[in-house]
Every structure is written in structure tokens, then in C-alpha cells.
Amino acid sequence: MSLSNLGSATATNSSLNQKNATNSLQNKANFLPNPFDLHDPQILDRVYLTHVTDDEFCDTNIIFELVSSVVLQTIPKISVTSFKPEFPTLKLISCQMITTRNDPHCVHQTTLWILQNLRSYSWDAKALITLAAFTLEYGNYLQLNRVTTTDTLGNSLRVLNQVQTRKISNDVTELVKYIVDMLIHLNVWATWSADGYDPVDVPALTDALQEIPVFVYWTIASIVASTGNLVGVSDYKLSAYKERLSRVVEELVKHLATCERQIRNVDDLTSRTNNYRKPKDIVDCLKALIHRNGTDIPQIYQGNVQVKSGLDIFKQKHVLLFISSLDRIQDEITLLNSIYERLQENPKESKGFMKEDFKILWIPIVKKWDDIQIENFKALKSGIKWYVVEYFSELPGLKIIKDPELIGYIDNPIIPVFNPKGIITNEDAMDLIFQWGIDAFPFRKSDGNDLKLKWNWLWDVIKKATPGLLVKVDRYIFIYGGTNKKWIQDFTLELEKIKRHETIKRADVIIENYQVGKDDPNRVPSFWMGIERKKQNKKHQETVDCKIQEIVKDLFCLRRDPQGWIILSKGHSIKLLGHGEPAYQTLVEFQNWKDKVLEKEGFDIAFKEYYQMKAKEISGREPCEVLNVDTYSSNVIGTISCPNPMCGRVMEVSSIHYKCCHRDEPNNLGV
Template sequence: MVMPDSNVKPLTLDDKQVLGLVYDCYVVNKPGETFDPEALFSVVSDILVRSFRTSDPSTKHDPLEKLDKTYLANLEPPIDLLKRFACQMRGTQRHEYHTNAHETTMSILKTLDSYSWCAKAVTALAAFALDYGIFWHLYEQWLQRQDSSLGNSLAVLSNVHAISKNRDIYDYNVVVKNVLITVGHMVRLESIMKTYDGKNIPTLEKAMHEFPALVYWTVLTVVILASHMDILSGHPLGRYKLSDIGSKISTIDMRLKDYLIQIDREKAYIDDYRYRDRIAFQTPTEIVQVLKCLLFRRDVNDPHVYDGSTGDMVSIEVFRTKHVVLFLSGLDSIDDETYLLRKIHEGLEQSDPRIVNGFRKDEFKILWAPIVDEEELEGDNFISGSSNKRQFEEMRRKMKWYVVDYTIIPAICKRLIRDRLKYQNNNPIVPVFNPQGRLTNDNALHMLFTWELQAFPWRKGDDLPHVQKWNWIWTELKKTIPQINSWINDDDYIIIYGRTETDWYDDQWLNKMPEALERIKKDHENIRRFDICINYSHHGKGHKERYTVARFWSYVESTFDSMRRMKAEDIDEDTFRQVKSFLGLRQEHSGWVLLSKGPNVKLLGRGDCFYQTLDDFDLWKHNIEQDSGFDVSLRNYYESVKSELPHHAAHCRQMVLKNYLSNIYDPVHCPDCGLKMKLQSAEYTCCHGDKDEVINDADASGGNVEIMR
């Protein structure tokens, strides 16, 4: 508990006690000072530095800064306060423990309760400088020995002629210099407070909390100096030495200096962060500049990366005018992503067509930038860091694309990546940038896994046509297989199989399909290795199977009919082709099978050939890695099985439309070869079903129509 002011021994107090004392010495909403503390400090600093030169010309001083004349012209100092404080401080009685100086200090702080903390210190120092500066100015006049000079007479009256330079004056001036430097630090610190948010600069926030206590110690020192100013005129210092308060102000000066050094570091970090953020995300203009801001130190003019195709280090200039697929990850558990990017890289390098949607594939470059936390690289984790380096080198050598050495990525870049690209918990992401450095997709990873090159160039929304194009079939299938939703969301392999007619034909494979699928799922080595998760369902199976199958095909026909009625410009050709393919399966008495990866349909084909493919799994499972995927190997083997069918079973499909109401003369193209299908006959059936009468009429429409090639 702090004692009443009359009994306080200030040098026995700690900062916490001081903060309690000065708590009420600042009123935020009260009208404050009407002058600029920085301008007043500039004038005060000029007075004190010139006084130091006069008091000891032999001492080397820092060069004088030229005083801004606008300060002198525009400054309106609180002259009444300055004179009042100067008299109050000079009249403070000396005390062994500076108790009286404490009372004067508190009086000044309370009088200046509407002033900022920095302004309080500057005002107190200005009041001191008023007397101190006049004394040394008169001393300078007296040295000139001009008898007629008014200054010379004032010098005598002020007892300047009695000055005898000694050690006491030197020690006194040292304390004055330290106070000047300390207040200068305060002025700079308050200027920073006005510009930066303390929440972003930890040291600034800490200094702001301690600032009132530091101001107290500074004003206390100024009061003690003023009360001992008679030292300058040769009066002995006696037992009231300034060493104790001199040591205190030196400590305050060092604390402020350390704060400012650390604040400058943190401020430079914030400024650098803002610069990188502005270049990379707010006003990007060029991809190389963006990559420099995201991955490299600013003092590196020409950063280099590994070229996976050669193993050499190359300039980052290789990305100029290129689109960059940036792979951000840790070093662990990225086998799936690496495997995927290997396929993407090969597709960009080898696959045709070279131009898709107006973009050249060879203008897209993959860059891997591993994000490893700093603590893994230093201190007690040196062994871990060495292990990381070995792991990185092994992985880098397996990659054919470009790679950044993770050890050179600064911490500020990692923070920016986490903040702006939402890279969290070492979960891999793949943002995509265009040649102008603009972010075209903040994370294309899911798109790449789902659609691979089909969604090229992987901008936001480029997967929308793929996601939507099979909606017409998923909408209907979800009505009878509700669990499809979760299968799609989990991006699993989905196999749906069923009949093409309500009158059963060759359906032996239907009963064997679950057994074949379960056998594949039990091949744990390949299932785990290639992360294969298979879900399957027999469409329509159950006591209402005939009704479900009939309704399903009626829905497909209706979809086809609706699209045929649409204007050409409104037809989605991909969706129309899918509907025709489905209808083309209807004459396959062996049934149908749909294979998808999530919502992305990979294969639509004959049930018997698909079953044969599954039954021969042991013959093609070793091709999965080479073919870059389970679905690719399955589809390749399926096509080989289908190609071995007899010619009459493998020809182009027919389309049987039992409820086709559109104009039968509208051309329909074969879903297999693309040629126009020939209208061969129109068959009418009595609506009561009592009697069938076949009529071949070129002008007939409606009824039961069979179209074939």
C-alpha cells in the first residue's frame, strides 16, 4: 500500500505502486493541450543541446539538427504553465529521499491531467529548459565581456559571474542529457502509438502499459534537477547528491531504448507483412513478384527453386508469364497428394489437346512449397530438423515439378500463407495463380482429386459443369438410394447396377456382383495402398423392383424428350450425350452399370462386361499405379472385355423409346459413333391392349416408336 504523498520516498517505489499513484492523473475526454508536443520538444531539444555546448565546449556533442522554423513560427507554448512550473520546481525544498520532489511531481501531473502522458513530460522539461537555457545564454553573454551589454548585467544579477566549472556541474549536465534523451524516446514512442495498433505489436502494448510510470520517473528527475540548479552558480551540492536519481533516469532511458529497438523490429515485421499482403493479394500485377512475397526474404533479388525434371537450381524467373499451381503442405502424409500431382504433371506435359478453354497446358507449372514450423529447425529440435531435411530431400528427388527449399521460407511468409490462404494444421492446399499473380482459386485440391485434368484450368467454378452435368441422373437415383448423398460427399467410388427391362433377360451377373465387389474390397494391400473405398447398390432391388425399373427408364425417356424440345442454344450437349448413352444401354439385355468417383461418372456400360472385369481383378490390379488410378485401370480392362464380344453384340446401340412424344423426324445421332440414326418404323399399339396393328407410316408420330441404325 502506497503511503500518503507527504511521506512518500519515491525511489523506494516499484512501477506497480507508481501506476497506482498516477492513475487519476489522466482524464481522456477532457479538452487537452493546444500545442504539438513534438514541436515543443524540438524547441526544447535545441535549447538544451546548445546549452551543453556552452557549458562545456571541449565535450564532443552530437551534431545539431537544424531547427524547423515552422515550429518557431507556429508554436504557441503554454507560457503561463511553463513559468508557473519553473518557479514551483525551483522552489521545491530538497529532501534526502526526494519526498518534496514527489509532491511537486504529482502536482504537475494532476495539473496536466488533460495532457497526454508524453505531453506531460515534454511540458515539465520545457519549464526546466526555460531557466536552464536562460542561465547558459547569460553565461555566454558574460564571457563576451561587453560592459554595455544588457546580457552582461543580467549575467551578474543571475550570479553567472560566480560560476566555477567543476565535477558537480559535469555530473549535473550528464543527468540533464539523459533526461533529454529519455523524453526524446517518449516522443518517438507516442508517435508510434498514434500510428500502430498495440495489439499487433506486443512490445508496444507493454510499453503503453508502463508509460505513465516512466513519465512519472522522468518528471520527478526534472523536478529534482530544477531544485538543484544552484549547482550551476557554484553552490556546493552537500549531502543531496544526484547519483540516485541519475541512476534511475539512466535505467528508464535504457528501458525505453530497448523497447524502441524491439518495437522497431516488430514494426518492421508488420510493415513487411503489409507490403507482402498488398503485393500478393491486394494489388498483384505479376506472378514472380507474388511468389517472392509469399516464399522468400526480401533481400534475395533472384530466388532459386529446384527443377524436378533436371534436379538443378533455376531462377524463379521460370514462372514469369506462367500459371502457377502452388502445392502447400507439410512433410508428412502427403503421398496421396504427391501421387495426384504426378498424374496432373504428366497430363500437363503429355496429354492432348494442348489448348483447353483457351488455356495452354504447357503454361501451367506446379511448385511445391513445404511449410515447416521454425521450432522444428532450431534449438532442442535440431535432430528433428535434420530428420526433416533428409525427408525433404528424398521427397524432392521423386518430384518432377518445381520445389522450394523449406528452410529458406521466412516465418513472415508462413504467417501470411496461414492468414490469407487459410493453410491450417498442415492440411495440404493447392491455390492457383494466373500470370498476373491474381488468385484464381484459393484451393483447387478437391477439384484436382475429383476431376483431375477434366476441370482444367482449375479456376473457381471450372468444376461446376462437371458437378452439375450428372445431376439429372443423381437426382433420380437418390430417390431410391438415399445413402448416395454421403457417398458423394465422401468422394468414394460408387457403383450402381441394375436391369434395363422389367422382363428379365440375362441377369445372372446381378446376383454375383456383390461377391465380386466384396472380394476386391478384401484385397487390403491394394485397397490401403491406393486409398480405394467402394460403395455399391443394386438399383431397384426389392419387392417393388419392376415398378422402380419401369419408372426409372420412363424418367430417362422424359429427360431425353424434354431436351429434344429445347432450342439448340439452350441444350447442354454434354448432358444430352449422357442421356442418349443411357438410353442406348436400354437394349442391352445384360443390364447396366455406372461407376463414379464422388459425383464424377467414370464409366457407364454393360452389366455383364463390368462383372467380368471385376471377376478378373487379379489380372489388372497390378496396373493401377501405372494407370494412375483404380477407375482408369478398371475402364481399360472393361474396354478390352467389351471388344471381345461378338460383332452382333458389340455394334452401335439402338434406342427404343416407348413413350417418345416429340417429332419423330427430328434427327437423333448415335451415342456411340455419332452418325445420324435412321428412322425405320413407327409402331402403334391399341390403348386397351386387346389387339396390335402394325402400321408403317412415314407421317406417323407418337405411340410406340423404335429408332435404330
């Protein structure tokens, strides 16, 4: 074969090879999708198929610092001698990007190839490793472009890399700088994801995850296209890649902004919860529930008057924390107004606690404040005598209040009680206060148990003597008896009048009455025998036992009243053991104290106040007697009861005369 024929054959083969290469490229183009024709959900599906795990270690912080120093031409903030992944991995990716043909379909193919090879790395590592591989070539160009004429080795490498004939276009520089800046968002997401926030608390992190694979895809695709333009094997329109990447970044930034708010809320809640669990004092505890960080908002009011000192008003105080909605709480407000009044009264000290050290604070819980809710709140606040938290936005410590392991408010009103150290002494004193009122002071669970022990035995006796007796917590009960049938008839008649009175109906008061022995007189002796059995002669060691013995003595004193006796209770809480005459007079003169039923926040309180006034009045007319005995022949000294029906107790023998030893004591007027 001649040289001319050989040359002709060679030219023909070359032409065929080029044609075959072109056909092959076209076939691949027909098989591979153009990434610009794909929607983000389609890209998301393809990218997710390449991701297996993210347990392969990568020094992302170090790589980002090194890459940033090259692309942005800044001085690295850290000194590094080695990092993961190693050089072969970076060089392999770099070579793959350099050999990518000038077609978007091939960019897509190379991008998926890189993702497949980095399948065990985290999402942020995939993008950073690819950018580091690009920086090998990019940094090499920048460095060789700066060599001096005296640098022989540098000049030789400069010629070999043909730096003098190449020029990096502005769109390459701008795109890679943009990528470096945008990778900060990816790093933020990765950092927050690694912090282990609960998806329930920070759902925006999960929302952001939907953008991350697409963000990584377009980051790598942009780097692949930039590499082709950098080495001169392609001339991609890089603005198209930047546009697609920027659209994903825009969505990611929105999610990250939401993440930041949610994480700020989570971190704030964590800090508040820690302060609540281990408070310095009651003020610190309340701040965790109420105050926004660094502010004195919300404000504290007493009625309609703002408390200038804010939460410091509760320093060294016990706090009854009333937590409720605005709906149907008038009964609770009335009850707590009554407790507030009782805390101002004598005696100031009880069970080792000072009543003045107990404060009531209301935290209203409203899902959404609007004009109607605000007006409703202000109307309720105007009728409150104690302290109120005023706010019209979301309460900072609401999740603590609703956490069943902390306070546990759901929808029904509760009253947890805190001591001055900010520690709960009763998780919910609502039922305790409703049942026993101020008698439950200082409102510990043990106080309720003591009251049950104090009175349960008497209720057992009463129920045996009064068949059909039903005790309900919101009803007032008169239990009465005596030997004077006329008094019983008159008392019953007056009581029935009061039950039908308009004031009682308006106050929503329900009164029930039971006469001991009405249907079976034989039950009366068993009633008093039941009380007699509770009497003890031994010295009482327990406080409750001593109180029970005092009740027994008071009941026997009532038994000797020639008129009759009464027991007034609200539910199981016995409010008064009273004598017949002042109790009857109190009913007869209801017109004089009817308004107090509303003003005094309770029928029992108004009744007892007027009863005590009448009892003192009657006792004043008939003071305890002193009987002088001039001649007494018996060797045995007899026992004589005080003639005053309001007393009736056995008189004390003093020398040769009798005198009552209970001279006008308040306890004789009823408990």
C-alpha cells in the same frame, strides 16, 4: 525598548523562524516519501493519478529541437517564432523548481506538482515542457557567461545573475545531456503510439507504456534536482537520479526494440496484403505469400529438383495452390499427382484453356520446424511430381494465408485457384477436385455446377432404379445391367474377387456394386424410360444440354450391347460408361494392371486405361460393318443397327447400302 533589546528580540525571532522552518521541513519530510525509497510500481501508481487526458496541444517537435540546441549547443534545424505552451507556463514551472528546498522529499513533491499542472498533456510533452522550463535558467547562464566586455547590458545582467561567482558542475551538464538523449526514446514511443497500431499486433507498445510514467517521473525529478544545483539552492547527488532513470530507460529500450520488430512485421504484412489484394500478376501475388523482402527465399522445388527461375516459373500460369500441414495428406498428394498427370495428357485444350498453363504449388504450413518435421517434409516432397515451397522458418505471408477474408486456411487442406493475373477464381477447389478429378478442369466453381447439371439427372434415375444406393465421395461404385444373365453373373463374380484382392486393400480402395433390377426386374424398364425422357429433339443451345444428349445417346448405345453395360463412378463423379465384354475382360485380367492402381493414383484411372485398351482390341476384331443391299423393293428405307456390339448404333443409309457412321470412334469405347 532599547536598540540592544530590539536587536536581541530580532535575533530571537530570527532564530525561532529558522527553527520553525526547519521543523516544518522535517514535518513535510515525515509526510512526503523519499522517491529513492519507492519502488517503480509505487511511483507508477502515484503518477497515474496525476494524468487526466492528453488533449492539450504541445509543439513537442519544436520544443525538442530548441531544447536540444541549448543543451547540446547546436544550431537549430528549424526557424521558430512561437510555440505552445506559452512562456508563463514554462516560467511558472521554472520558478517552482528554483524554490524547491534541498531535500529529496521536496523534489518528489515538486515533481508531482509539475505532473498535476501538466495533467492534460501527453507523456512526452510533460517531460519536454519541464526540460524547456529548466533550459530558461540553464540557457540564460550559458548566454551570460559568454558576453563580451563591450556588451553593457549583457554585463549588467551577468552581474545581477552573479554568473561570475557561479559555476555549473559537470554532473548537471552530463545529466541534462543524458536526459536529452534519452528523450529520443520517449519520442519514438509517442510517435509509434500515435500511428494507431493495434495492440494485438504490437503488444510491446502496451508493455512499454508501463515504463513511460516512471520514465517521465524520474526525468522530471532529475530536472528539478539539476535546477536546484544550477541556481545553488541545493547540492543533490545527481548520479543517484541518473542511476534510477537509467534503470527505467534500460527496460524501455528493451520494449522499444520488441516494438520495432513487431511494427516491422505489421508494416511488412500491410505491404504484403496490399500486394496480394492488388497484384501485378500471379508472381507478384505468390511473392506476397512466400518471399522475404528483397530475397528469393524460400526456394521452389519440383520434387527434389530446385527450380532455378524460382517463382518466375509461374509467370502467365494458372496456379492450384495446395496449402496444408504435413499430417495425413497422402490422399491429397495422390489426388494432385493424378491431376498433374492428367494435365499432361491430350486433349491439351479444354473449355478455352490450355492444360499446360495450369501448375500445382504446395505451401506446407508447420507451426514449428524441427528435425522430425523436416524429415517428414522431405519424405513427402520426394513423392510429389509438382512444385513445392521449401522453407524451415516462419512463412512471411502466413497471416494472409490464415486471414478468413483473404485465403482462410485454418487446419484442413485447401486448394485456392489463381489466374495469371493473381486473382482467385476459386477460393477452394479441394472438394471439387476430390469429387470430379480432371473433369472439373479448369477448376472453377461453375465447372462443378456444370458437372452436377450434367450428371445429377442420371443419378436421380439410377437411385430410383436401385433402392439402397449410397454414394460416398471416397468410394468407387459399379452400376451394371443387361439382358445376358451369364455375363452379369460372371461380372459380379470377378468384381467380388477384386474387392477382396490384397492390392485393393493395400491401396485403401473401397468398391461397391449395384445391379439394376437385381431385386425387382420391373425397375429395369423404368430405368431406361427415365433416360428416354431426358432425350430431346430440339436443337440444344446450352453446352450442358448438348453434353447430356451425348450421354443419353451413349447410354442407349450401351443398352443394345448383347452382353451388358457398366457405369463406373467415384462418388458422384461418373468416370466411365462402358460395354459389357471389355469391362468383364478388364476384371478378369486384373493381374495385368493391378500395380497401376497405386501407380496411376486411383482405381478408376487404372481401370479405365485398361478398359480402353481391351475395347480397342475387341473392336479391332469386329470392325463396324458395311451392308450392301443389291435389291430393295420397299419404298421405305429400314433402320439397321451396327452388328458390332461395341457400337450398336443405327447405321447411316448411303445410296443403296448400309454402313456404320461411327467407324471406330474413341467415344464408342466409353466416356
